[in-house]
Amino acid sequence: MKKRTLLLTGVAAAAIATGAFADGHAPLKVGFVYVGPVGDGGWTYEHDQGRLAVEAHFGDKVETVFQENVPEGADAERAMTQMALQGADLIFTTSFGYMDPTIAVAAKFPDVKFEHATGYKRADNVSTYSARFYEGRAIQGHIAGKMTKTNKIGYIASFPIPEVIRGINSAYLHAKKVNPDVEFSVVWAYTWFDPAKEADAAKALIENGADVILQHTDSTAPQAAAAEAGGVITFGQASDMGEYAPLPRVSSIIDNWAPYYIQRVQAVMDGTWESVDTWDGIGPGMVGIGEITDAVPADVKAEAEAMRDAIAAGEYHPFTGPINKQDGSVWLADGEIASDGDLAGMSFYVEGMTGEIPN
CATH class of the missing domain: 3.40.50.2300 (Response regulator)
Structure with missing residues (x-):
């Protein structure tokens, strides 16, 4: 049975803490931090479509969490920290203003992989990605x-x-x-x-x-x-x-973020994830x-x-x-x-x- 998407709430934290998953094995935990609501009809909506595509592609192998309407700045750092503490293995931070918070939180959680959208600062466990x-x-x-x-x-x-x-x-x-x-x-x-x-x-x-x-x-x-x-x-x-x-x-x-999100989740699963910078456009299908x-x-x-x-x-x-x-x-x-x-x-x-x- 495919696990349903969990919002970043106390209920989600409890489920993650207990490790109560369908096949008895903890799936890869993938987090998403959004600057707007998932129903904005624009930027955040499309990132969330990418998250849903990850769920559809991997089924019980993944567990996704997300937090929407996260202001850029200290609130973003708190949201990322909470996700990491709740056991996220990979976190996508999806707005330019999340750049410094992403770098700061990544330094505290070197075993967690981070992917920051539209920024330019990287670390051993931080990749960057954007579209042309x-x-x-x-x-x-x-x-x-x-x-x-x-x-x-x-x-x-x-x-x-x-x-x-x-x-x-x-x-x-x-x-x-x-x-x-x-x-x-x-x-x-x-x-x-x-x-x-x-x-x-x-x-x-x-x-x-x-x-x-x-x-x-x-x-x-x-x-x-x-x-x-x-x-x-x-x-x-x-x-x-x-x-x-x-x-x-x-x-x-x-x-169109779905192919990139699926590729990067797969890389973590395979143990091949590396810090890279990706900037794709119409040709590769990201735009x-x-x-x-x-x-x-x-x-x-x-x-x-x-x-x-x-x-x-x-x-x-x-x-x-x-x-x-x-x-x-x-x-x-x-x-x-x-x-x-x-x-x-x-x-x-x-x-x-x-x-x-x-x-």
Whole structure:
């Protein structure tokens, strides 16, 4: 009989402590720490789909626990510590702000394996993993640049970290390439998940004339705001958000964590787990492009799908020069492709973007 998923509660702790498992052998205990609710419809939802895929794949060989809505900072360190004390063998920490807490807790539990999403600090028992979301942003930017009627595109950003800045730049470059008159307005929400703030940001951008809204926040609130306004298109973030298709949501970036989670759990079981850094995109399947709806003109849809396929095949890189920085200085020469190191530390806007990146 397959063990049901356990929330990180006193009941779960008791079950783990007693070792009462179906086949008499303690399964591998795998923990997940989430920054939002599992029902956010975006980032955390997709990580939890990955957790469920682990359960489905391994059955009684695994026991998963999770804690949702864990703020970045001291609360995250407490949640990770609790999981380790309860016997977790492998813990996935799924938000950038969990980076330092993950490193701190890992040092206290050297026999526990940790996997941190979107960060860059590693240790002997800490791996890092992320997806090349900027590849999907390039496709969204192309569609946005072709479909905007006002030439104003709004972008709801979470925090000014390289991951988010890369996405803004990628979307802008590809919108500008097909529509030289396009303008980007960025609203920094300083949150990953806050439906009220996200809705307010979307409404402000729409009132300012934006008829395309992109987001790097996790709720469907911007989709709802755009649907209410009418005449605005949006893109699903982290998850398909297909309930808003065919309008306002015309496509999406879908994070597919399941294969990675299954692979890393298997590595622990096999005794082959090592600290590695993984950064995969459309080609390996970690980044999916949700259905491009018929609300997108057929020629634009075909162009977007061709770009998707070229990126997947390694024939096109979204950051290929010539590209200048915002101040006009040369970043990439004609035909030059950005290195992963430059992308991982990106802290500047590209030429043509207005406004400043907050500290």
